[in-house]
Amino acid sequence: MVWAFDKILAPGHTVKVFAAFYNLDISTSLAVGLGVVQIAFISAFALGLYKSITYLAILVLHAGSTFAAFAKYLDPLNNLLFFAAWPMLAACIGLYLLREYDVWVLSRKSELAYNR
Template sequence: MPKQLPLALLLLRLGVFIVFLFWTLDKLVQPDHAAKVFGAFYGLDGLGETAFYLIGAAQLVLILAFVAGVFKTWTYGAILVFHGVSTLSAFGKYLQPFDNLLFFAAWPMLAACAALFLLRESDTLTLSRQPAPATA
């Protein structure tokens, strides 16, 4: 394993975490805005504030476990699925690319989520217990 790989994976994880943190805070601080997003992109209209507080709280637990690097298969996998759904739910925006350029930032982040999931065993700068490195 290249010696820089764990640092590169940590930086990817921190970058993805920052985006998810603000998406999570949006649900907790501005549930009315989160409701508009859920209605516009997921077709889920009519969810009340309580629903967004619960979703936000659950998402906060998930992203804290993700940034800590624990339960990697589950947390990295959930982040990949959630961001994949988010990216694909904006499909219509990609059909008018020059009016919606910022939506294209979702694709490299989705690639980062996929890379983190695929390389999760090499992501060793975490709070999870790691097996002892093999000696040659």
């Protein structure tokens, strides 16, 4: 959620991040729009809505950002913060694979979880 608010409150920062990590030139208006969409999407994810879609999308998006920063891993002593992405990626994989057992959400409860 922090990065979503960053896109809205400091769109110039987002423009620099997209240029540095993704080689994309975006406008500040697009950065703000992405922030708004990201807030809605993260909210749906956090509430457990549309688990098959949102959990997979979070996994794919996080994997993309993790691998986009690959050069940072080659200089580990100056980029320690980037290594936090790997356990988070593992957590995203686990959450996606076990999504049917995630019953503390607003979406319809999983039949699989209740038939254990």
